[in-house]
Amino acid sequence: MSFFDRDYREIITKAVIGKGKKFTESTHTISPSHRPTSILGCWVINHIYNAKKKGEHVEVSGSYDVNVWYSYNDNTKTEVVTERVNYCDLVKLSIKDDNCIHDDVEVIAKVVQQPNCLEANITANGQKIVVEVEREFTVDVIGETKLCVKVDPHGCDKDEDYEYELSSDDFSTIETDFLPSSSSDDDKHD
Numbered sequence: 001m002s003f004f005d006r007d008y009r010e011i012i013t014k015a016v017i018g019k020g021k022k023f024t025e026s027t028h029t030i031s032p033s034h035r036p037t038s039i040l041g042c043w044v045i046n047h048i049y050n051a052k053k054k055g056e057h058v059e060v061s062g063s064y065d066v067n068v069w070y071s072y073n074d075n076t077k078t079e080v081v082t083e084r085v086n087y088c089d090l091v092k093l094s095i096k097d098d099n100c101i102h103d104d105v106e107v108i109a110k111v112v113q114q115p116n117c118l119e120a121n122i123t124a125n126g127q128k129i130v131v132e133v134e135r136e137f138t139v140d141v142i143g144e145t146k147l148c149v150k151v152d153p154h155g156c157d158k159d160e161d162y163e164y165e166l167s168s169d170d171f172s173t174i175e176t177d178f179l180p181s182s183s184s185d186d187d188k189h190d
Helices: 003-007 168-172 182-188
Strands: 008-030 036-054 057-072 077-096 106-122 129-150
Touching (some): 008 106, 036 077, 036 129, 057 106, 057 129, 077 129
Antiparallel strands (some): 008 077, 057 077
């Protein structure tokens, strides 16, 4: 057995083996049933997503509903148009552990910025609405990896942690004046 073998051990454990973050701005074209006069509001709801590792990236795929409230017929009527949008974001892993043992990994994706409408405008031909949406994710990839740890050649002495002896000097420094004296308690009851 070599010197290295006695002083170090390889431990296999689950750990974060990859991390990444991605901010995305995307543009969606919405087709209302009437020719819009003006945009009154835009919001994004019903966001769902899932994530899986694909090579050196994590693929975050999901969908959300884009709702646009607009006026038409020379601002005399209003309507809300809703369109379901599907997306697929590839998040590059900026931190990677090359000691990963196998490809059986777990991916955790967290939304930093929920899909949110940045801007909604009527197109130049006046028939459609263009909506800009932002979203941001962080991802962690968890898998089995090897750690190399240094071993104490003497092992662990279990009793070593509990050998705390107090001297009489240690007891003399304890403050005892926080308790009221018994004579002062008797005076209060008179």
